[in-house]
Amino acid sequence: MRGAASIAALCAGLLFAAPALWAQSDSGTGAVQAPGSPVVTLDRDRLFEESRAGQAAQARFDRESAALIAENRKLEAALEAEEQELTARRAQLAPEEFRLLAEAFDKKVEELRAAQDGKSRSLTRSRDEDQQAFFEAAVPVLGRLMVDIGAVAIIDRSAIILTFDQLDITDQAIARLDAEGLTLPVLPAETPESPAENAPQAPSAGAP
Secondary structure (H helix, E strand, O other), X not given: OOOHHHHHHHHHOEEEEOOOOOOOOOOOOOOOOOOOOOEEEEOHHHHHHHOHXXXXXXXXXXXXXXXXXXXXXHHHHHHHHHHHHHHHOHHHOOHHHHHHHHHHHHHHHHHHHHHHHHHHHHHHHHHHHHHHHHHHHHHHHHHXXXXXXXXXXXXXXXXXXXXXXXXXXXXXXXXXXXXXXOOOOXXXXXXXXXXXXXXXXXXXXXXX
């Protein structure tokens, strides 16, 4: 139970609000039990992590992260081999020639590092955009759920210090999203041009 000050704090975490709608309805996805309160709570993290649409977005992020890690390891191995080959040839090269080759190698390393860092940032941005798109797509579904349970507001549970579990509708919301087949568009991440095609190769022993 909460006093007037606590109610004011709840308002800071307001996610959705609507005029009072108390009539029970069936949206075609099954009857819903009202929580007995016009204000209900929702765990946004669970909604994303446990709904099929959220899990699909997370699986995509995990796949792309694994692919980027594998690419980074491949590039690292190629660069290490090239560095070792260049070091082994140092005694056969004139100081100025070796200096030019070493500078070219350092420049290549910096360019590849910048490209891979850009890919990592783009991947993180894509994940954030997927989460934003998920919650935007979930709004109308949650709005229909509010009508069904007679609620006028959904509060983010993370903004509440103390509440009753009976007011939490996260499980109902996940079931509703899955039942209505919420999906997100899968768009390719905007990443810098992949350097994989130009991956560094260890110079041959006869190279100048």
